Amino acid sequence: MARLEIGQIIAVLKEKLPEAVSEEVLDGVDPVIVVKAEQWAAVAELCRDDSRLGFDLLSCITGVDYPEREEGAEIEVIYNLDSTANLHELTVKVKLPRSDPRVASVEGTWATADWHERETYDLVGVIFEGHHNLVRILCADDWVGHPLRKDYEPPDSFHGIKNVIY
Amino acid sequence: MTEAKIRTEEMLLNMGPQHPSTHGVFRVVVRTDGELILESQSHIGYLHRCFEKCAEGNNYLQVVPYTDRMDYLCAMMNNWGYAASIEKLTGIEVPERAEYIRVIVAELNRVASHLLAFGTYGLDIGAITPFLYAFRDRERILKIFEKLCGQRLNYSYVRIGGVTFDMTDEILSDIEAFCDYFDPKIIDEYDNLLSYNGIFISRTANVGVIPADLAISYGVTGPSLRGSGVPRDLRRDAPYGIYDRLEFDVPVGSGEMGQVGDCWDRYMVRMREMRQSIRLVRQAIKDIPDGPFCDKKAFRGVKPKAGETYKKVEGARGEVGFYVVSDGTNIPYRVKARAPSFCNISILDKLTSMSDVMLADLVAIIGSLDIVLGEVDR
Numbered sequence: 001m002a003r004l005e006i007g008q009i010i011a012v013l014k015e016k017l018p019e020a021v022s023e024e025v026l027d028g029v030d031p032v033i034v035v036k037a038e039q040w041a042a043v044a045e046l047c048r049d050d051s052r053l054g055f056d057l058l059s060c061i062t063g064v065d066y067p068e069r070e071e072g073a074e075i076e077v078i079y080n081l082d083s084t085a086n087l088h089e090l091t092v093k094v095k096l097p098r099s100d101p102r103v104a105s106v107e108g109t110w111a112t113a114d115w116h117e118r119e120t121y122d123l124v125g126v127i128f129e130g131h132h133n134l135v136r137i138l139c140a141d142d143w144v145g146h147p148l149r150k151d152y153e154p155p156d157s158f159h160g161i162k163n164v165i166y
Numbered sequence: 167m168t169e170a171k172i173r174t175e176e177m178l179l180n181m182g183p184q185h186p187s188t189h190g191v192f193r194v195v196v197r198t199d200g201e202l203i204l205e206s207q208s209h210i211g212y213l214h215r216c217f218e219k220c221a222e223g224n225n226y227l228q229v230v231p232y233t234d235r236m237d238y239l240c241a242m243m244n245n246w247g248y249a250a251s252i253e254k255l256t257g258i259e260v261p262e263r264a265e266y267i268r269v270i271v272a273e274l275n276r277v278a279s280h281l282l283a284f285g286t287y288g289l290d291i292g293a294i295t296p297f298l299y300a301f302r303d304r305e306r307i308l309k310i311f312e313k314l315c316g317q318r319l320n321y322s323y324v325r326i327g328g329v330t331f332d333m334t335d336e337i338l339s340d341i342e343a344f345c346d347y348f349d350p351k352i353i354d355e356y357d358n359l360l361s362y363n364g365i366f367i368s369r370t371a372n373v374g375v376i377p378a379d380l381a382i383s384y385g386v387t388g389p390s391l392r393g394s395g396v397p398r399d400l401r402r403d404a405p406y407g408i409y410d411r412l413e414f415d416v417p418v419g420s421g422e423m424g425q426v427g428d429c430w431d432r433y434m435v436r437m438r439e440m441r442q443s444i445r446l447v448r449q450a451i452k453d454i455p456d457g458p459f460c461d462k463k464a465f466r467g468v469k470p471k472a473g474e475t476y477k478k479v480e481g482a483r484g485e486v487g488f489y490v491v492s493d494g495t496n497i498p499y500r501v502k503a504r505a506p507s508f509c510n511i512s513i514l515d516k517l518t519s520m521s522d523v524m525l526a527d528l529v530a531i532i533g534s535l536d537i538v539l540g541e542v543d544r
Contacts, residue, residue, distance in 0.1 A: 029255055029475040056382045060476065062489045062502040078489065080476050080504075084382055084398050091476060112385030115512045123218065138211040138543060147219050148500070 003088045004052065006031040012052050017042060032078075032091045040094050041104040047081055047090070048109050055081035055090060058110035061117060063124030065098070065150045073098035077126055079106075096126065105131035123148040174200060179525075183212045187290050187529040190539025192511070194528070196518070201525050206518040208511065213543035221501035226252055226326060226468045229501060234320035236505060237541040239282055242268075242275040243481035244541075245324035248501075250406060251477035251488040252326045256470040258461055264328035265408045266454040270341065271314070271323060273443040273450075277348070278307040279482035280389075280436040280443075283536040287433060288360050290533040291369050296360045303352060310340050326468055328460025338451055349444040353437065361437055370433060371424030374517055374531035378427065384516065385509035388484025389439060390535050393419040393432030400480040412449050414442045429534035436536070469496045483507050483536055503544055507537040 004012070006026060010033060013020050020043045023034035035043050047055040060080040067073045079092045094103050105128035107113040117128040118137040125146030128134055136143060145152055156163055182193035191212035197205045217236060221229045233248045234241040246268055253260060260268075285300030308318045314337055315323045315330055323330050360366050376386065381394045391398055399416045401409040417438035419431025470492040478487035484506025491500040517523065517531060 029473050032474075056379075057387075058385055059478065059485065060487050060489055060502065060504040062500070064491055064500045078474075078476075080487070080489065084396060087403050089404075110385070111380075111383040111516070112509050112512060115508065116385075136211075138214040140211070147216065148222075 034093045037103045044106045044109045054083040054086045057082040063120040075101040101126045203518045203523045213539050217544040225496045231322045237538045240275045240279040240482035242272045247479040247486040249326045251490045254477045255475045258464050261458045263457045264459045266450045267333045269450045273446045276443045276482045278304050287533045327464025332459045370429035373429045373527050375425045376427040384513040389435040393435045394427035432534040505541040507541045510535050511537045
């Protein structure tokens with residue numbers, strides 16, 4: 001197996017799923033591909049199963065809140081994929097409407113997604129559909145709100161413990 | 167002889183959050199049938215200090231001390247991971263001398279971290295003596311770091327554009343003296359003391375076996391992944407800094423005492439990595455060039471152009487990654503940390519459900535994964 005360039009990776013993806021890649025951002029620091037939310041589950045499986053791609057390691061899931069985008073408020077979910085055999089990497093972005101951020105869970109594809117998705121749900125408030133146990137992981141179970149949303153206001157107190165700002 | 171009528175009953179046991187063998191505040195609820203674990207459920211978040219939220223309120227330089235407090239046992243690699251991602255984002259060139267210093271301190275820190283893992287693992291299993299030996303030698307490394315940057319754990323030493331203080335000749339000779347003292351004599355001593363001890367082997371071999379494909383699927387990295395026989399090491403596979411100029415081997419587990427990927431394999435990978443780290447330190451000291459140790463301009467503040475990047479480095483526990491989004495100001499728009507312990511410990515529930523794990527083995531498994539809760543919860 002060999003390391004593929006970003007162009008070759010996109011070509012392999014398009015060969016199997018012609019509609020998969022909706023946008024290619026190749027002039028940034030890292031090349032990024034944008035995938036439509038409804039296609040992500042299929043793309044994820046292809047990324048893992050195609051031996052030319054072989055993205056068997058899901059390194060990281062990041063949720064980023066963009067409340068003031070011109071094209072409408074969005075939340076981006078970013079998946080960093082790694083291949084242990086081919087040694088290449090891929091950054092995949094899924095853009096979701098901020099009012100109802102829903103994307104398919106990929107915990108069936110990469111088991112590590114379980115906790116990463118719970119964290120993204122907890123802190124950014126993205127709903128991962130099909131996740132078997134989408135509950136908070138870092139914050140307390142009865143915490144209100146998603147702290148990494150840009151319009152998040154911390155509560156004045158939590159169970160009688162005052163929020164002291166020095 | 168008639169069999170006594172013994173009634174068995176499933177029991178829910180709560181281990182943690184305050185428990186000596188969980189290495190921090192980590193809670194596992196286990197459903198047991200006698201001594202056998204049927205199922206376990208991990209609960210984390212007791213040490214959540216909102217690193218990512220804090221990072222959005224401080225400028226790029228001010229975030230560095232927060233990274234120390236994630237994995238406080240190998241803070242150098244966390245600093246480096248964060249600095250490397252900002253350097254990638256801004257295109258700042260790191261002076262040659264700083265790159266060598268980074269390798270020296272990071273590898274020493276790896277040894278210190280693995281020493282603690284070795285000592286506390288013995289303690290978990292019931293061998294108290296190795297712990298005292300490990301701390302004796304870890305202390306020497308911490309003394310060197312204290313001399314170098316005034317800190318014993320939370321160094322903030324590797325910063326964007328270089329390192330904080332120059333490495334003096336005196337400290338370099340201290341480090342050389344430590345290497346000569348430590349390798350091979352002391353590591354051999356450790357192997358005789360614990361690694362090949364019969365009781366230790368019976369407690370760890372064939373226990374908590376993680377197959378390679380399962381480990382990768384759960385995002386396990388670092389020594390825990392290499393223990394399963396996967397030779398993945400970012401220092402060699404995706405070299406950063408000057409690792410491509412240095413020679414070292416990547417030890418992997420081979421099932422010497424039992425099956426590939428058991429607790430003993432994971433433990434032994436760390437012991438062998440210490441030798442490689444000392445080898446790297448010796449090479450770096452030999453070749454270290456003169457010159458500046460930092461980019462002075464970057465030390466006064468950085469303001470990356472709008473953009474985003476992901477960069478990871480090989481920490482003592484696995485791949486430390488930082489996803490940084492910049493909006494063009496001097497405050498990060500979003501910083502996401504990929505903490506290796508977070509991914510490594512997520513496999514625990516799977517391990518207890520897929521094979522017969524005894525209650526006492528749970529401690530052996532958690533110890534062999536070598537987690538730091540500061541990093542799991544951030």
